[in-house]
Amino acid sequence: MRKLNVVMNGVTGRMGYRQHLVRSVLAINHQGGVTLSDGSRVRLEPILVGRNEVKLRELAEQHGIQRWTTDVDEVLRHTAERGVYFDAQVTSAREKSTLKAIEAGWDVYTEKPTAETLESALHLARVATEAGVRHGVVHDKLYLPGLIKLKRLIDGGFFGRVLSIRGEFGYWVFEGDWQPAQRPSWNYRAEDGGGITTDMFCHWSYVLEYLFGPSKAVTARAVTHIPTRFDEQGTPYEATADDAAYGIFELADGVIAQLNSSWVVRVFRDELVEFQVDGTEGSAVAGLRRCRIQHRAATPKPVWNPDLPVTERFRDQWQEVPDNADLDNGFKAQWEDYIRHVVEDTPHPYDFLSGARGVQLAELGLRSSEEGRRIEVPEVTL
CATH class of the missing domain: 3.40.50.720 (NAD(P)-binding Rossmann-like Domain)
Incomplete structure (x- = not known):
């Protein structure tokens, strides 16, 4: 061997x-x-x-x-x-x-x-x-069972023309005073390379690119919601890096992706990350492992009426995508x-140039937040 x-x-x-x-x-x-x-x-x-x-x-x-x-x-x-x-x-x-x-x-x-x-x-x-x-x-996100199933749907033409992607990622990271934080303290210090925009926009870059196409423009807001945290020794420190980032990414053919990343959100969804993709022929919600779909022909007809209680269970109207394979870590x-x-x-294909595109998107996201404007994403080459 x-x-x-x-x-x-x-x-x-x-x-x-x-x-x-x-x-x-x-x-x-x-x-x-x-x-x-x-x-x-x-x-x-x-x-x-x-x-x-x-x-x-x-x-x-x-x-x-x-x-x-x-x-x-x-x-x-x-x-x-x-x-x-x-x-x-x-x-x-x-x-x-x-x-x-x-x-x-x-x-x-x-x-x-x-x-x-x-x-x-x-x-x-x-x-x-x-x-x-x-x-x-x-x-790693491209190797998640949920996104592998989503890729299968894309390749099979399930969505028709893709219209939009909406993603939610994150969970509550404790401040470190009365409960230990789940992430190291350097994550919240910009001078040490911390910040959720720098971390997660690198992920969103390749997830969007390899599933739907590269980002053409970004509008973002990076925020430090919790200004003081406590390090591994219990000492308070100033959080100089952002702990939440809210981004809008414009892809080719008018596709819009809205992706929220947060270490200060309490989870009310089935998985820590979920993406909803809506297309003319169907929609899907993919997480770490699960993926559920609703085809055009099986889409119900909700009617907005705030005067009556909702009696239908919307999540029960979606179909589970089968594993069809044993998917590894x-x-x-x-x-x-x-x-x-x-x-x-x-x-x-996941080489250093692909990694550089992720760094670029994070840089432009932070710049968009600082300047309060939409920024186009130029092509990067060696």
């Missing part, structure tokens, strides 16, 4: 540990590796990297991982067999480490955003392309696709 070194930088963080190390890389090895087109397999050899020696040692011992280090430069320079460098650090630290990996000849796979600015994101894309390394960015599925791209040179 072939083995591939995978340097994993940032595994002591929540996403780096849970989704990428445990539920992706280790889960892939548990199933016997990544299956290639000829039936052979590739086993991943993780090398853990981070700043906290104690946490790294504990993780390595817990999962039986032989190699770990706090010196990313040493492992990139002196590992005999190059492989994949993966980065799940805070955004402000990502560009510098990723450039080192590219210069050392490693293929690179990173969380998003790839960098703090569009200029830096495009620089990474150019350097990686010129160096001939295979580069990829996490596009989205992070793990993209890891497998990226490893096949590295080993077999299979197509992988």
Whole structure:
């Protein structure tokens, strides 16, 4: 069996540990590796990297991982067999480490955003392309069962002409005083790369692009609803980054997407993220796992009458889209696709240029909010 070194930088963080190390890389090895087109397999050899020696040692011992280090430069320079460098650090630290990996000849796979600015994101894309390394960015939302079902509907022509998309994402993140926060404090400090616009508009960029088409213009409002939060030590700090973002995205052919992102909303929906797509022939509501539809021929005829109570249950009038397949963890599925791209040179469109488009949309969304106006989204190229 072939083995591939995978340097994993940032595994002591929540996403780096849970989704990428445990539920992706280790889960892939548990199933016997990544299956290639000829039936052979590739086993991943993780090398853990981070700043906290104690946490790294504990993780390595817990999962039986032989190699770990706090010196990313040493492992990139002196590992005999190059492989994949993966980065799940805070955004402000990502560009510098990723450039080192590219210069050392490693293929690179990173969380998003790839960098703090569009200029830096495009620089990474150019350097990686010129160096001939295979580069990829996490596009996990496209691998969600709910969005896979939605893509199936789009490809089958279910909607007719798509008219609009409405999305709601978020949940209440506790302030950290009387209950611990579910997200790290850096998320709420702009100087550390925090902010929900920077985080989520990178997602909305590729979700809209690969399902419906790229954004042509954006109008957004980014807000810091809760000005004071409490860090991991219980110390109050000023929240300098936005905790909610309300966006309108104009796509081709007059399609309008309205997407709300919030860490200060209490959930009254079936899943933490839901998208409603309305078209001339039918509508769908897709979440993390479920997808429900209502075809034109089965659409009821509601009548507005505020003087009488509503007796019909509108949600009962929708049909469930079947799974039709066992759909794996989205992070793990993209890891497998990226490893096949590295080993077999299979197509992988979710590269650093795609990541740069996400950074661009976040930048323009923040600019739209600051200037109070609609902003067109120019095409970005290398």
